[in-house]
Amino acid sequence: MLTGPTIRPLGHRERIEWHDHAVHQLVHPLRGVLQVHTGRGVWIVPPNRAVWLPAEVPHAHQANGPTEMRSLIFGVTTAAVLTEPTVLVVGPLLREVIRTLSEDRDLTAGHRHHLEQVALHQLRRAEALPLMLPAxxxxxxxxxxxxxxxxxxxxxxxxxxxxxxxxxxxxxxxxxxxxxxxxxxxxxxxxxxxxxxxxxxxxxxxxxxxxxxxxxxxxxxxxxxxxxxxxxxxxxxxx
Missing domain, CATH: 1.10.10.60 (Homeodomain-like)
Known part of the structure; x- marks a missing residue:
């Protein structure tokens, strides 16, 4: 069960099998490329992109090339950025916020909350991209x-x-x-x-x-x- 931001290195072709979360998740490959599978199809997520996965949507991941997967979580009481899995553009500010939230374990609760609000603000403004291959x-x-x-x-x-x-x-x-x-x-x-x-x-x-x-x-x-x-x-x- 996800309880906070994560960093997970993945080898080429390594998979994370089907699962779901009780929270909304933002997945961003800092390097490498992720394929994200859902019942609707396959999303391709390169390093300058992220995929929004709403709570309780079953999904699986596969890495193409050595990949470093970062993820943030947002509670279900948070107003959802999107109701469907979607690939979004990750700009410089959002990239640094994801990096800081996933790396810095010494952030105060107040600072962490502020950065999460910045991330949500950036996500709501981010361009959605048609990077899904429907199944x-x-x-x-x-x-x-x-x-x-x-x-x-x-x-x-x-x-x-x-x-x-x-x-x-x-x-x-x-x-x-x-x-x-x-x-x-x-x-x-x-x-x-x-x-x-x-x-x-x-x-x-x-x-x-x-x-x-x-x-x-x-x-x-x-x-x-x-x-x-x-x-x-x-x-x-x-x-």
Whole structure:
């Protein structure tokens, strides 16, 4: 049971299995990349982001690369920042508040309360980002998504993939919109960027990542990466 801020180092591919908390939790990887799984899908959380997890939402974590996971907790009587799991931008002030609250065990109760209020104020102003890969439930769609997760560079069309999973292109297109809120091209692009972040964290060169994730060129990959993560792959690797 969580009773206060935590620091937890995680090795590459190390998992924290499914659990939930009676309190709201903010999870921030100071380094490395976290995949956060819930019943709705998978969130990708790089170091300049954090994920808000409302109380009693079952979730699991997996590290991509050596990761240092920081977390803060907020009681259920606290006005929730959000009612759904959400990835948020972490600015310099919020990052330092998270660092101080998780590291400094000698803070007075008054000082700790003040910093927690600063954190909540920053979180309510933070930009929410579409870094979630929704999880479908229809067996045909699950099979198709598993195929692409195993090989994000797969260039087959929805029609060709449909023949393998036993569903018509029109049916799959409708299911993608209904179950994920994305079109098929949008969902596949999101999957490829999730996979790219994991490969970059493992030290793979940008040009190699672009090929391995199925982008038509390194420049196309860089542009898509910047649009979603707010920085280029090169700057991300440097940081």
């Amino acid at each position: 479908p439930s229809d067996p045909r769609l699950v099979a198709l998504c598993d195929l692409l997760a195993a090989d994000p560079a797969d260039q087959r069309s929805l029609h060709e993939l449909g023949r393998q999973v036993g569903a018509a292109e029109r049916t799959l297109s409708r299911l993608f919109r209904a179950e994920t809120g994305f079109t098929f091209p949008q969902w596949r692009a999101q999957l490829r960027l999730h996979h790219a972040l994991s490969l970059l964290t493992a030290g793979r060169p940008v040009t190699r990542v672009a090929v391995d994730c199925g982008f038509r060129s390194p420049s196309a990959f860089i542009e898509a990466f910047r649009a979603l993560f707010g920085t280029t792959p090169g700057r991300y690797l440097h940081s």
